[in-house]
Every structure is written in structure tokens, then in C-alpha cells.
Amino acid sequence: MQGKTENIVVIGGVSGIGRDFVVDRLSKGDRVVATDVNSKAGMEMIDDLSNSNLHYIHHDVTSEEMTKRVFQEITHHFGNIDVLICSAGITMKKNWDDLDLDQWEKTMDINLMGLFNSVKAAIPLLLKNAKSKVVIVGSGSSFTGSGGGVHYATSKGGAIGLMRAVAQAYSDRGIHINLIAPRVIETPMIETLYPTEESRKELLRSIPLGRMGTLEDTTEAINFLCSDASDYIQGQVLFLDGGRTHLKSREILQ
Numbered sequence: 001m002q003g004k005t006e007n008i009v010v011i012g013g014v015s016g017i018g019r020d021f022v023v024d025r026l027s028k029g030d031r032v033v034a035t036d037v038n039s040k041a042g043m044e045m046i047d048d049l050s051n052s053n054l055h056y057i058h059h060d061v062t063s064e065e066m067t068k069r070v071f072q073e074i075t076h077h078f079g080n081i082d083v084l085i086c087s088a089g090i091t092m093k094k095n096w097d098d099l100d101l102d103q104w105e106k107t108m109d110i111n112l113m114g115l116f117n118s119v120k121a122a123i124p125l126l127l128k129n130a131k132s133k134v135v136i137v138g139s140g141s142s143f144t145g146s147g148g149g150v151h152y153a154t155s156k157g158g159a160i161g162l163m164r165a166v167a168q169a170y171s172d173r174g175i176h177i178n179l180i181a182p183r184v185i186e187t188p189m190i191e192t193l194y195p196t197e198e199s200r201k202e203l204l205r206s207i208p209l210g211r212m213g214t215l216e217d218t219t220e221a222i223n224f225l226c227s228d229a230s231d232y233i234q235g236q237v238l239f240l241d242g243g244r245t246h247l248k249s250r251e252i253l254q
């Protein structure tokens, strides 16, 4: 894959982790389709970046019908997909006691059903290549149960099962698929989860490396999982969490 212009699709590509990856790959000369439900941000991105290699498509991942249409348009535009990134997701932080069924369903619909719709529709296009790469954006919270509530952690745990099932089914047909499990990357999502200075300070105390993750951290990890350098890595979870999922910060241990 190295040295060749790639056809890249980023679902949830107009904000945060997805957008940063889009910008990076455009700067490397790749062709990118970004899809998202937030078309205002999508149009602004088209204006801001003003790059003929970028194509934006309105996409609500919860709709199977719309997802099929989106991938028909991608087929028309690209013909095949070398790289698929699934970054669309929401969080609505709630405790067990406050969570209602609507919030559970909305989170599952976007984070899990939406992922299923997107990956299912993409598979025929990924199979057109001898080798293609898929990276799902999961979350460390599916390992710890914290960071968004049971609905969020469960949806992201489901993403791991989906990723493994696709790896199991398509490894021998060239689809390489892995999942990144970030925690606290500086994006608009984190601003809503930790809105006050106090909550941010508390958060930083819990991260062994003592800082939040950056979009450069996520983009570099996704680039690695899309590159030839990761060809023997399949069906894996890569944590991007400053050590927070498996370690305790020194401040907390003392």
C-alpha cells in the first residue's frame, strides 16, 4: 500500500479523530470520502480544506437504507476502498440510575448498529482489493466500564466483537481489521464529558503519562494500522490511553 494513492473512506469524518485523519491523508495526496450526519460541519470542511481529493457525503449511520445509498455513491466515486475508518460515535454520560431506555437505544443505534451498517455496506468494496485495511474507533471504556456509562461501554464492547467477527470471516480474503481503544483524546467529545477545569484536573491525575491524548496520537496509530508495517496484526485492540486502562497513575498510588 505504501507509495500508492489510496481510496479512503472515513465514517464520522468531519470532527475530532475522524477529521484529523482526513486532513492528514489529504496532505499525503490520498483520495478521501468523509461521511457524517453533521452536514453543516461537512460543508464547512469542504470550504476550509478546498481540496479536490475530498468528497463529502451526508450520512446517518443509523439508517441502513441511507448507508446503502452512501456506499453506492462511494462505488460510483471510487470503485473500490483501500482504507475504511469507522469513527462515528456519540457519548451521553449517564449513571445507571439516570439512564433511560431512549438514551441506551440511541447510543446503541449510532455506536453499534451504525458500525454494523457501515462495515456491512463497505465489505464488497473492500473485497475488490487483494488487501484492504479497516480501523474501528472503539474505546478503553469497554474494558473499564467507566468514561460514559453502561450504554457507551456496552456499545464499544460490541464494536470489539464485530471487529473480531469480521477478522474471522475475511482474513483469508485480504481484509485487515483492527480497533483502536482511545481514552481521553482532546476532541469536542471530551469537552462535553469534562466541561469544568476541576473535572479536567481530576482527569489528568488519573492518567499515568500525565497528559491527554492528542489527535496526532490517534492519527499516527490509525496510519500505522493502515500501513504495510502492520500487515501481521489482525483482529487486535490497540490502546491509546496514556496507560490509563491497565495502570494507575503514581499520584493515585501514593
Ligand SMILES: NC(=O)C1=CN([C@@H]2O[C@H](COP(=O)(O)OP(=O)(O)OC[C@H]3O[C@@H](n4cnc5c(N)ncnc54)[C@H](O)[C@@H]3O)[C@@H](O)[C@H]2O)C=CC1
Residues within 6 Å of the ligand: 011, 012, 013, 014, 015, 016, 017, 018, 035, 036, 037, 038, 059, 060, 061, 062, 087, 088, 089, 090, 091, 110, 114, 137, 138, 139, 140, 181, 182, 183, 184, 185, 186, 187, 188, 189, 190
Ligand atoms: N475523544 C475521546 O477521548 C474518545 C473518543 N472515542 C471514540 O472516537 C470516535 C470519534 O470521537 P471524537 O472524534 O472524539 O468525537 P467527535 O464528536 O468529534 O466526532 C464524532 C463524529 O461522529 C459523527 N456522528 C455522530 N452521530 C452520527 C451518525 N448518526 N451518523 C454519522 N455520523 C455521526 C459526529 O457528527 C462527529 O462528526 C467516537 O466513536 C468516540 O466514541 C473513544 C474513546 C475516547
Ligand SMILES: CC(=O)C(C)=O
Residues within 6 Å of the ligand: 091, 138, 139, 140, 141, 146, 147, 148, 182, 183, 184, 189, 193
Ligand atoms: C469517550 C471515551 O471513550 C472515554 C472518555 O474514554
